[in-house]
Each structure stands twice: as structure tokens, then as C-alpha cells.
Amino acid sequence: MTLSTRGAGKAPAVLVLEDGRSFRGRAYGAVGETFGEAVFSTGMTGYQETLTDPSYHRQVVVMTAPHIGNTGINDEDDESGRIWVAGYVVRDPARIPSNWRSRRSLDEELLRQGVVGISGIDTRALTRHLRERGAMRVGIFSGDALAGGALDDDTALTARVKEAPLMKGANLSAEVATTETYVVPAVGTKRFTVAALDLGIKGMTPQRMAERGIEVHVLPATATVEDVYAVGPDGVFLSNGPGDPATADLTVVKGVLERGTPLFGICFGNQLLGRALGFGTYKLKYGHRGINQPVQDRSTGKVEVTAHNHGFAVDAPLDRISDTPYGRAEVSHVCLNDNVVEGLRLLDRPVFSVQYHPEAAAGPHDAAYLFDRFTSLMEGQRA
Numbered sequence: 047m048t049l050s051t052r053g054a055g056k057a058p059a060v061l062v063l064e065d066g067r068s069f070r071g072r073a074y075g076a077v078g079e080t081f082g083e084a085v086f087s088t089g090m091t092g093y094q095e096t097l098t099d100p101s102y103h104r105q106v107v108v109m110t111a112p113h114i115g116n117t118g119i120n121d122e123d124d125e126s127g128r129i130w131v132a133g134y135v136v137r138d139p140a141r142i143p144s145n146w147r148s149r150r151s152l153d154e155e156l157l158r159q160g161v162v163g164i165s166g167i168d169t170r171a172l173t174r175h176l177r178e179r180g181a182m183r184v185g186i187f188s189g190d191a192l193a194g195g196a197l198d199d200d201t202a203l204t205a206r207v208k209e210a211p212l213m214k215g216a217n218l219s220a221e222v223a224t225t226e227t228y229v230v231p232a233v234g235t236k237r238f239t240v241a242a243l244d245l246g247i248k249g250m251t252p253q254r255m256a257e258r259g260i261e262v263h264v265l266p267a268t269a270t271v272e273d274v275y276a277v278g279p280d281g282v283f284l285s286n287g288p289g290d291p292a293t294a295d296l297t298v299v300k301g302v303l304e305r306g307t308p309l310f311g312i313c314f315g316n317q318l319l320g321r322a323l324g325f326g327t328y329k330l331k332y333g334h335r336g337i338n339q340p341v342q343d344r345s346t347g348k349v350e351v352t353a354h355n356h357g358f359a360v361d362a363p364l365d366r367i368s369d370t371p372y373g374r375a376e377v378s379h380v381c382l383n384d385n386v387v388e389g390l391r392l393l394d395r396p397v398f399s400v401q402y403h404p405e406a407a408a409g410p411h412d413a414a415y416l417f418d419r420f421t422s423l424m425e426g427q428r429a
């Protein structure tokens with residue numbers, strides 16, 4: 047991906063979309079070239095959590111907030127062991143980070159991890175373009191990637207962008223998930239054991255469960271139904287993750303549904319549950335990414351402001367209960383911006399999921415109650 051890790055400085059850089067639109071700016075982070083799906087995030091804070099969220103694997107993230115990097119990078123807020131975004135696009139990065147926890151600048155961290163970025167471009171124009179035309183492939187080029195007059199040759203660069211793989215049809219969980227099972231111990235008294243399938247899990251997710259007395263066994267994406275039940279779980283958790291849910295193997299999800307074990311899924315996990323129930327998934331035009339998305343919990347009528355990062359969604363009817371191979375299902379949550387399905391619930395089994403991020407890293411904590419719902423379901427099964 048990266049050709050060089052020289053300091054980016056003010057080297058010229060160009061961002062080229064697959065439809066030929068281009069933006070010229072300066073290199074940010076590593077110098078070189080990178081490709082991915084161009085998506086935009088509306089979060090004004092929490093860039094460290096965004097960068098290290100494995101769900102962003104193969105995506106070039108455009109930040110709509112113009113100032114990014116103000117609080118630097120700290121040693122506490124990573125959501126995984128590395129930055130996962132394929133590229134990073136910022137209007138006006140902070141020149142000097144300032145925060146009591148900051149250890150280094152964002153620019154330095156991107157450079158250290160070889161993440162190619164671009165700054166100084168009109169991110170509002172780029173976002174409007176993506177909103178109108180939809181998410182599409184993109185390339186960022188700087189340094190040697192622009193040698194021999196390539197900076198001015200959009201046609202050649204566009205052709206290279208079109209060679210990059212599409213997000214539709216991409217099966218990526220195994221590329222980001224743990225290869226070994228690990229255990230996150232319960233904080234305080236252990237009340238439950240949960241088998242969490244790592245499809246691209248963020249660090250805060252098992253933490254939120256541990257805080258509720260759950261011992262979390264985080265299993266590789268390739269785990270089998272037998273692996274899941276070997277843990278002796280009171281409940282099963284399906285994580286978030288990158289890629290197209292249509293490519294995922296549903297054997298484990300169906301195995302858990304058949305046994306009727308309490309099940310909670312988020313994001314990619316919601317999409318897998320939806321597919322296992324027989325609903326379709328489809329690609330949204332430009333997706334939901336940010337920490338300010340309004341969602342309604344239809345069971346209480348309450349509106350919560352939530353953290354999102356999804357480009358696909360479940361296709362389930364909003365206006366009626368559906369019959370599925372595992373009993374009756376309903377859409378439990380809906381996005382108030384566009385009526386996209388944001389949650390599913392089975393009426394006859396202890397099973398539910400949401401399309402967003404209740405672990406809230408970074409993000410508002412409005413959805414924390416969902417982890418309590420999960421513990422209540424596990425408690426109910428014991429009674």
C-alpha cells in the first residue's frame with residue numbers, strides 16, 4: 047500500500063475518485079499511494095477510535111469536520127492494535143496538538159503506521175459529491191506515486207483506482223479478527239459467560255460487557271458452533287466488522303438461533319442476524335458514519351443519539367411483524383434521518399441486535415442500555 051514512510055511535509059498529493067473527480071492537496075501522514083472505498087464520517091471528535099475501528103478496513107475516510115488532530119494521539123483510546131483505515135482525508139489538520147493525554151501528533155502516528163493521507167482539500171465538496179453520487183472507490187497518491195507527470199494525469203490515475211477491489215462482495219472479517227481466543231475477565235463478581243464472535247470487534251465492546259459482570263471469551267471469526275458452546279456460554283455476541291454481510295458464513299448464527307441461546311449482535315452482527323432470519327442486506331448509497339445519528343427505539347419510543355459506521359443495511363419491513371424460520375421478528379430500532387433499519391428483535395426467542403455502536407467509543411452513551419438488555423435476557427434464561 048505505502049511506498050515510502052518519509053515525512054510527508056508539504057509534498058503535493060492528489061485524491062482521485064473512480065468517476066474521475068479529483069482533488070489536489072498536500073500529503074498527510076505517510077507518502078505513497080493507497081486505494082479503498084471513499085466514505086465520510088461526520089464525527090467532530092473521536093478520530094482515534096475511528097482510525098482504529100477494524101470495520102474501516104479497506105475504507106478511505108473523509109472527515110467532514112475541518113479541524114482534525116487537535117487532541118493528538120494518546121495511549122488509551124485505540125480500539126484495536128493498529129490503524130485500520132486505508133487512507134485518511136482531512137481539510138485542515140492541527141499543526142500543534144494540545145491535550146493532557148496527547149503523546150504524539152496524528153500526522154506522526156499516520157506516518158509511523160504507514161497510512162497515506164491527504165490534507166488541504168475541500169472536504170465539503172468531496173462529501174457533497176459522495177452524497178450525491180454514492181460511496182465509490184478512491185485513490186490517494188503522493189511522492190513517487192506521482193513521478194513522471196502523474197500528478198496531472200487524472201486519466202491514468204482514475205484507471206488505477208478502478209482496478210481496486212469493490213466493497214460489495216468483500217469478505218474481510220478474517221483479515222482483521224483475532225486468530226486466538228482470548229478472555230476479558232468480568233469486573234467484580236462474575237455473573238455470566240459470553241462467547242463473542244470477533245468479526246472485527248472494537249476493544250471497548252468486551253469492556254462494556256465485563257463492566258456488567260460478564261466474562262467475555264472473544265473467539266476468532268472462523269470459530270465453529272462447537273467452539274462457541276465449548277465456552278459454556280450464557281449468551282452469544284456477534285461483533286461489528288468490515289466487508290459485505292452477504293459474503294459471511296451464517297452457520298454459527300443459525301446454530302445459536304436453533305438452540306435458543308440469548309444472542310446480541312451489533313452492526314455487522316445485526317446484518318448477519320438479519321440474513322440468518324431470511325432478510326436481505328443491501329448497500330446504502332453513502333452509509334452512516336459518525337457519532338450523531340438519531341435512532342428511535344420503537345419499544346419505548348425514546349430517541350437516542352448514537353455512533354454509526356455502516357455502509358450496508360438490513361432490508362426488513364418496518365410496518366409489520368415478519369415470520370422467520372426462528373419465529374416472529376420485528377424491526378426494533380429505526381434511523382430517524384432516513385428510516386433505515388437500525389435494530390431487530392425476535393418475539394419468541396431472547397435474540398436482538400442493533401445496526402450501530404452501543405459501546406460508544408467514541409460516542410454518546412445513550413445506547414448503553416442495550417448491554418443491560420442483554421444481561422436481562424441471560425438472567426431470564428436462568429430463571
Ligand SMILES: NC(=O)CC[C@H](N)C(=O)O
Pocket residue numbers: 101285286287288289290291312313314315355356357358359
Ligand atoms: N461497523 C460495522 O460493523 C460495519 C458493517 C458492514 N461492514 C457495513 O459497512 O455495513
